[in-house]
Amino acid sequence: GAVVSQHPSWVICKSGTSVKIECRSLDFQATTMFWYRQFPKQSLMLMATSNEGSKATYEQGVEKDKFLINHASLTLSTLTVTSAHPEDSSFYICSASQDGTRDGRRQETQYFGPGTRLLVL
Amino acid sequence: DQQVKQNSPSLSVQEGRISILNCDYTNSMFDYFLWYKKYPAEGPTFLISISSIKDKNEDGRFTVFLNKSAKHLSLHIVPSQPGDSAVYFCAASDNAGGTSYGKLTFGQGTILTVHP
Numbered sequence: 001g002a003v004v005s006q007h008p009s010w011v012i013c014k015s016g017t018s019v020k021i022e023c024r025s026l027d028f029q030a031t032t033m034f035w036y037r038q039f040p041k042q043s044l045m046l047m048a049t050s051n052e053g054s055k056a057t058y059e060q061g062v063e064k065d066k067f068l069i070n071h072a073s074l075t076l077s078t079l080t081v082t083s084a085h086p087e088d089s090s091f092y093i094c095s096a097s098q099d100g101t102r103d104g105r106r107q108e109t110q111y112f113g114p115g116t117r118l119l120v121l
Numbered sequence: 122d123q124q125v126k127q128n129s130p131s132l133s134v135q136e137g138r139i140s141i142l143n144c145d146y147t148n149s150m151f152d153y154f155l156w157y158k159k160y161p162a163e164g165p166t167f168l169i170s171i172s173s174i175k176d177k178n179e180d181g182r183f184t185v186f187l188n189k190s191a192k193h194l195s196l197h198i199v200p201s202q203p204g205d206s207a208v209y210f211c212a213a214s215d216n217a218g219g220t221s222y223g224k225l226t227f228g229q230g231t232i233l234t235v236h237p
Contacts, residue, residue: 006164032223043210043227044165093164097223107153107172108214108223112164 003027004096006113013084014121020080021116023094029074030096034110035067038091050077084120092116124148125213127228136237140198144211144228147192151213155225156185156196159208168209169196201235208232 003026013019023033032051036044048058048069056069066088068080077096081088095110126145134140142156152173157165171178171185171194178185184197198205212225 002167004164034224043229046224049224091162095164095225107170109155109167109170110223110225111167112157115162115164117162 002111004113010117012119018082023077025075025096032097033077034095036093086120089120125226125228127231131232133234134201137200140201142196150215153214155212157210203235
């Protein structure tokens with residue numbers, strides 16, 4: 001259980017084009033999904049929190065007009081990198097949060113997709 | 122401000138021995154801790170977690186220990202296997218509510234290499 005898919009797994013595009021990345025929770029419903037970016041040899045950097053049916057919450061320094069997030073259903077969130085530039089080249093990873101109870105307390109565990117490698121030429 | 126720190130960038134262990142990965146945190150509001158394993162060009166895989174009301178959680182070869190007073194947690198892998206070679210991230214969250222609910226703060230990761 002708790003499988004998260006991402007599509008596409010990699011994409012190469014020309015500078016100035018827009019790229020859409022899909023994130024799906026395959027076997028559970030996720031009220032909340034998260035989008036991360038990872039630079040080489042660095043940790044995951046949270047970009048935004050996506051809640052179904054509402055606007056995403058962006059982390060400080062992340063341009064919301066550049067990284068459009070849509071969370072249309074409990075199993076699907078999309079990230080669109082608009083007018084992509086070479087500096088947007090990175091590894092983008094989504095996660096879906098599954099609610100659960102551990103040790104008698106409500107806890108959310110994030111399950112991650114396999115990531116999308118974006119290269120902007 | 123690095124709220125979750127993994128001070129060892131890498132760890133090398135012989136197959137069959139114990140691997141101990143360490144993590145320190147500074148935010149006393151963190152109440153849920155997770156370990157993830159990650160291979161290059163893949164998303165992290167959830168391994169094991171622990172709530173702040175416990176000091177130990179075990180799942181097969183993996184055991185996580187939490188020392189709240191020291192704000193320190195560790196992941197023990199026994200016995201270590203070559204397939205365990207990967208980057209291990211610890212992460213912490215504050216599930217008490219508010220805008221930070223469910224958000225994870227990650228450490229920098231530790232590269233574990235298990236030699237045959």
